[in-house]
Amino acid sequence: MILSIGLAVGFLAVMTLFLALLLVFAERRILNYGPCTLDINDGKKTLVVNGGSTLLSSLANNDIFIPSACGGRGSCAYCKVQVFEGGGMIGPVEEPYLSPEDIKENVRLSCQVKVRQDIKLAIPEELFLAKRFRGKLLHKRNLTYDIVELRIALIEPESIEFVAGQYIQLESPEYAGRDAVMRAYSISSVPSDDRHVEVIIRKVPEGICTTWVFEHLKENQEVFLSGPFGEFQLTDTKAPAVFLAGGSGMAPIWSILREMRERGDNRKAFYFFSGRNQDDLFFTKELFALEKELPNFKYVPCLTREDANSNWQGERGRIPAVLPKYIPDAKPFEAYLCGSSSLIDACVDALRQHGIQEPNIYYDKFE
Amino acid sequence: MEDAANLTGLAPVMLIFISAAFTDNILLTRFLGMCSVLGVSKKVDTSLGLGAAVIFVTTCTSGLNYLVYRYLLVPLELEYLRLIVFIVVIAAFVQFVEMVVERISEGLYNALGIFLPLITVNCAILGVSLFMLGTPYNFLQTLAYGAGAGAGWALAIGIIGGIREKINEQALPRGLAGPGITLIIIGIMSLAFVGFSGMIRI
Ligand SMILES: Cc1cc2nc3c(=O)[nH]c(=O)nc-3n(C[C@H](O)[C@H](O)[C@H](O)COP(=O)(O)OP(=O)(O)OC[C@H]3O[C@@H](n4cnc5c(N)ncnc54)[C@H](O)[C@@H]3O)c2cc1C
Ligand code: FES
Numbered sequence: 001m002i003l004s005i006g007l008a009v010g011f012l013a014v015m016t017l018f019l020a021l022l023l024v025f026a027e028r029r030i031l032n033y034g035p036c037t038l039d040i041n042d043g044k045k046t047l048v049v050n051g052g053s054t055l056l057s058s059l060a061n062n063d064i065f066i067p068s069a070c071g072g073r074g075s076c077a078y079c080k081v082q083v084f085e086g087g088g089m090i091g092p093v094e095e096p097y098l099s100p101e102d103i104k105e106n107v108r109l110s111c112q113v114k115v116r117q118d119i120k121l122a123i124p125e126e127l128f129l130a131k132r133f134r135g136k137l138l139h140k141r142n143l144t145y146d147i148v149e150l151r152i153a154l155i156e157p158e159s160i161e162f163v164a165g166q167y168i169q170l171e172s173p174e175y176a177g178r179d180a181v182m183r184a185y186s187i188s189s190v191p192s193d194d195r196h197v198e199v200i201i202r203k204v205p206e207g208i209c210t211t212w213v214f215e216h217l218k219e220n221q222e223v224f225l226s227g228p229f230g231e232f233q234l235t236d237t238k239a240p241a242v243f244l245a246g247g248s249g250m251a252p253i254w255s256i257l258r259e260m261r262e263r264g265d266n267r268k269a270f271y272f273f274s275g276r277n278q279d280d281l282f283f284t285k286e287l288f289a290l291e292k293e294l295p296n297f298k299y300v301p302c303l304t305r306e307d308a309n310s311n312w313q314g315e316r317g318r319i320p321a322v323l324p325k326y327i328p329d330a331k332p333f334e335a336y337l338c339g340s341s342s343l344i345d346a347c348v349d350a351l352r353q354h355g356i357q358e359p360n361i362y363y364d365k366f367e
Numbered sequence: 368m369e370d371a372a373n374l375t376g377l378a379p380v381m382l383i384f385i386s387a388a389f390t391d392n393i394l395l396t397r398f399l400g401m402c403s404v405l406g407v408s409k410k411v412d413t414s415l416g417l418g419a420a421v422i423f424v425t426t427c428t429s430g431l432n433y434l435v436y437r438y439l440l441v442p443l444e445l446e447y448l449r450l451i452v453f454i455v456v457i458a459a460f461v462q463f464v465e466m467v468v469e470r471i472s473e474g475l476y477n478a479l480g481i482f483l484p485l486i487t488v489n490c491a492i493l494g495v496s497l498f499m500l501g502t503p504y505n506f507l508q509t510l511a512y513g514a515g516a517g518a519g520w521a522l523a524i525g526i527i528g529g530i531r532e533k534i535n536e537q538a539l540p541r542g543l544a545g546p547g548i549t550l551i552i553i554g555i556m557s558l559a560f561v562g563f564s565g566m567i568r569i
Contacts, residue, residue: 004444011445015452019459030466088473092413092481 036086037118040064045128049115055081056111059123065130065226066123067169069182072111078182079110086119131157132226133168135197137219143282146203147248148214149188151196152223159194160227162187164255165234165336167364168197168227172212183209186252186338186364187228190259197225202248232336232364234260239334239360240268242327244319244347246275249339249366254283256336261293268296270326272319274343276305278312300326319343320350330354337363380511383504387515390564393491394523395557400491404524404553405546407485414528418521420482422514424464425495428457429513432496433506453496461487491520527552 033051038058040046049058056072056079059065070076077097084106090098094109113119135152143149154160167186174180189198204210217223234241234256243253253271260269275281280303287299302315302322315322327333330351337344344363351361393399400421408414432453440446465483469476486492495516499509530552536544543551 007443008445008448011439011443012448012451016455019455023459023462026463026466030470089477091477 033116036115038115039118039120041122041125051115051117053115054111055113055115055119055121058115059110063131064123064127065132066110066127067182067226067229068111071180074109074112077109080107081110082106082122083108083113084120084122086117087113088116126229126231129161130227130229132224133157133160135223135225137217137221137223139219140217143200144280147200147282149198149200150213151198152225154195154197160197161194162191162228163233164191164259165232165252166228166230167252168199168225169229170199170209171224172209175212175216178208181208184229186255188251188254190255190262192262200248200251200254230364232362234336235334237334238267240332242330242333242335243269243271244335244337245273246339246343247280250283252338252364253336257290261290266294266296269294269298271297271299272323273299273301274319275301275303277303278306278310298326318346320346323350324354327354330356334360335362337361339366341365341367380508383508383511384515384518387512388519388522389560390566392519392523392560393494393516394520395553395560396564397494399494400489400520403485403489404527405549408524408527408549409531411525411528411532414524415521416478417482417485418524420479420486421489421491421520422517424461424486425492425517426510426514428460428492429495429499430506430510431456431460433499433509436500449497449500453493457492457496458487491516523556526556
């Protein structure tokens, strides 16, 4: 009895050990591609990595973080990069995510490209500066009934260098059967406060990341984010500026305005903020206070559904309707828009009708 | 009706192959390997890709497992370990093949490689190895049996893929789309395959 049990266990152990060793050995021999060179952006940076893993993880191991929301499973298509040489054929997992233009421009999903030989690739310049941060949520505060502000202290690395207007990607872990994802949120804090990141998040019904933020994320909890990304920022011309936003579109503009105050940038500036009624407004006191510190700045909250009998003294109506009253000729202005695409599209139309030059319109659509 | 095992030469090998593919279709009469069918049978070309990978793996693993059983388990009187040993052998083999395919041909890897991990846990593969034990086949016949069973499975998933491509799933009641309609298709097809039963006895 003991003997046969021993024999069975021994046999299984020997057998699995043998097969496992065989596989390990085979992996060493067969899948050893040796060192491969990654040539990024025409020699701007070259990395020597050990072949065999994906391009996404090889880059991440060298501190270049390509956005990825699905963790490399090939289902989010965030991780697109251009691969000119050495990427091999487009695999069946990638194919559905690549448009004909993508294919013409050699775009690939970096999580699906394996490093098997020297590779020449191109990534957006800004990704060189992006890092992945571990931080701690210091506080979560309600700004309105559906918007919260998060203040995150950075732990590792402990400071971030960014330009007001840029965004980070917040990681929400798996919870209640929903996938781990990454979502973009504009930074609302100022660059000089470089040990913290603040974001302003609006609840999206059933949204994966926002539901996590509103219902699961607790103060003092560890959070992960990467960044900074994006090109939305104030130009360094002295041209008058018009800011337009709604809801959480406040975030990057709140950062830009406070940065202007720090620099004493007293260019002529208007800020139109759209809401349905007074419940949608936040930072109102602070923004009107800013008018005193920046004499050429004017804050114009516009309410579309405010009760006609309320005590509201400000503008009633949509931004495109209110705008001409303040800016009859938009020609010299630069415009910065942030928020939902319907708001942005409507406002861009209005600005165009009032003579703004197309290249002077900058926006970040939040979807 | 012929009794295949009593014949000699190549004829029984052919017969075993055909009977394993049609009479004894592993998917449609034994209902093994359903999970991959439900998951992957949306299109003909992916169905056939998976089918080809299954043919290859059933053939090789039935052969390997035959050898392991005959020359290791039987002499050591450890036949009762067959289930677990077969699983380990299949898993290791699939891993190994995946590596080799990845190294030697990218085209082949893109066509078959992504299906290989799916196969490790495909019960049809294990089923073939276990059913083989109940037969009096020699090594060559076992390979034919494995190849036939794989081919039968590939044929079935190919047909199912074809049918599903033609079906407009949007037009189905919501609860039926996907796995629901696939199970119904499989049911009807297995009725059709009843027609083959009794043609060859093995
Ligand atoms: C550059 C950039 C900057 C951004 N900055 C901010 C920011 O500062 N503050 C902020 O709150 N959000 C911002 N967003 C939007 C944010 O990244 C997420 O899209 C949003 O929070 C929803 O994520 P989720 O995971 O909760 O929802 P998901 O699970 O992705 O979506 C759930 C459902 O809601 C829809 N949906 C997605 N986004 C929106 C939306 N914005 N409004 C309405 N419906 C939507 C989806 O189509 C889907 O049907 C920004 C987006 C971009 C691209
Ligand atoms: S990381 Fe999501 S598709 Fe590549």
